[in-house]
Amino acid sequence: MNNIRQGNKQLIKELNRALVINTILNYGPLSRTRIAELTDLNLSTISNIVSDLISKELIHETGEGKSKGGRKPILLEFNSNEKSVLGIKIGLDGIVVGLLNLKSKILDKKFVPCPIKQEEKSILEFLSKAIQALLRKNKTKLEEIVGCGIGISGLVNQKEGYLVFSPILQWKKVRFREILEEKFKFPVFIDKDVNTLALAEKRFGAGKNINHFICITIGKGVGAGVVINGEIYYGGYGGAGDFGHITIEKDGPRCYCGKNGCLEIFSSDQFIINRMKEFLAKKDSQEIKNFFSAKKDLTLLSAQEILELATKGEILSQSIFRELGENLAWGIMNLISLFDPELILIGGDGAKAGELIFNPIRGKIKEYFPFKPELKILPTQTGEDGWITGAAELVLQEVFKTPIFKPKKEVVLKSAFHW
Numbered sequence: 391m392n393n394i395r396q397g398n399k400q401l402i403k404e405l406n407r408a409l410v411i412n413t414i415l416n417y418g419p420l421s422r423t424r425i426a427e428l429t430d431l432n433l434s435t436i437s438n439i440v441s442d443l444i445s446k447e448l449i450h451e452t453g454e455g456k457s458k459g460g461r462k463p464i465l466l467e468f469n470s471n472e473k474s475v476l477g478i479k480i481g482l483d484g485i486v487v488g489l490l491n492l493k494s495k496i497l498d499k500k501f502v503p504c505p506i507k508q509e510e511k512s513i514l515e516f517l518s519k520a521i522q523a524l525l526r527k528n529k530t531k532l533e534e535i536v537g538c539g540i541g542i543s544g545l546v547n548q549k550e551g552y553l554v555f556s557p558i559l560q561w562k563k564v565r566f567r568e569i570l571e572e573k574f575k576f577p578v579f580i581d582k583d584v585n586t587l588a589l590a591e592k593r594f595g596a597g598k599n600i601n602h603f604i605c606i607t608i609g610k611g612v613g614a615g616v617v618i619n620g621e622i623y624y625g626g627y628g629g630a631g632d633f634g635h636i637t638i639e640k641d642g643p644r645c646y647c648g649k650n651g652c653l654e655i656f657s658s659d660q661f662i663i664n665r666m667k668e669f670l671a672k673k674d675s676q677e678i679k680n681f682f683s684a685k686k687d688l689t690l691l692s693a694q695e696i697l698e699l700a701t702k703g704e705i706l707s708q709s710i711f712r713e714l715g716e717n718l719a720w721g722i723m724n725l726i727s728l729f730d731p732e733l734i735l736i737g738g739d740g741a742k743a744g745e746l747i748f749n750p751i752r753g754k755i756k757e758y759f760p761f762k763p764e765l766k767i768l769p770t771q772t773g774e775d776g777w778i779t780g781a782a783e784l785v786l787q788e789v790f791k792t793p794i795f796k797p798k799k800e801v802v803l804k805s806a807f808h809w
């Protein structure tokens with residue numbers, strides 16, 4: 391508990407200021423009277439804070455609201471375009487660099503292919519160029535950026551801001567924070583991509599107002615962001631939620647992590663491809679053969695093509711997705727036993743199979759947890775943009791955090807309450 395600040399006049403002043411800023415940011419435009427109703431602060435305190443915020447151009451007056459008798463109230467709105475934030479998603483499919491305003495609205499985004507198997511220096515130079523190009527295009531100055539959040543596939547040291555290892559990207563130790571902060575002079579945050587998606591779902595998606603939920607992503611890999619008491623749970627070393635590497639078959643095939651029978655082997659894109667190759671080897675579906683006849687090299691099959699086949703109603707490929715759903719259900723049941731979440735969200739490219747995987751999962755959960763009828767299994771709601779919105783959220787949650795705790799040593803960011 392020693393990270394809580396000492397109670398004094400300064401802290402009360404900052405707390406009230408934070409309360410007013412966050413209320414206008416999240417619920418604005420609002421009148422001073424409405425802020426008083428929502429915050430329980432008295433009107434003179436609010437007027438003082440508001441005058442200061444207007445003089446610092448953090449908020450502005452924006453027309454008049456409806457009158458309940460008497461003078462029409464003047465509405466206040468947050469200047470969300472005064473500053474911007476960068477949200478970046480790095481994955482095998484490519485890098486998306488997003489420019490967002492302080493209300494998490496995406497102003498622009500740029501897609502670049504991902505450099506594979508490269509060294510730290512060239513990766514960071516490549517990323518820097520993509521950032522610079524986006525800023526130049528939008529005429530955004532470096533000093534307008536409050537910070538940059540990065541979501542990446544792999545094991546991340548969040549405290550020190552570097553990627554430890556990414557098996558999917560084949561990258562080892564990339565010091566994103568140290569090198570990008572040195573170059574751009576804005577604070578940089580990095581986290582596992584699935585945690586950033588969980589943050590986006592918590593703020594804007596299906597996890598809104600839910601304290602305990604787990605956001606699972608399936609696709610090339612399998613991972614989970616665990617939200618406990620409204621916050622991401624990191625564990626002791628930042629690696630919590632390594633859902634793809636729980637063992638579901640102890641004598642199963644070897645996984646690249648060194649263990650046998652990991653869940654990822656039975657529920658990632660590679661599982662779909664492997665199963666289809668088995669079917670093709672048996673040549674027991676003419677429809678599959680017809681579908682792929684134009685393809686010269688069947689070793690280059692993608693999960694996306696197999697999903698297209700399933701969507702067209704081909705029975706064998708549909709059965710692959712149902713089997714994947716059942717495999718995933720075993721892992722999810724372990725999560726439910728461990729964390730007792732109110733909600734399980736499933737996102738990522740693999741979730742595009744929709745009911746084909748959701749039905750077997752829901753069936754199993756209903757069967758084994760009949761006493762938890764309220765527990766919901768839903769697709770993520772924030773879509774493709776959730777990744778960069780969530781990455782930006784790494785910055786914004788620090789900027790607008792209630793200042794009750796002493797600042798973390800590793801965070802060099804100035805909170806909005808001190809602007």
Ligand SMILES: [Zn+2]
Pocket residue numbers: 634635645646647648649652654
């Ligand atoms: Zn594994």
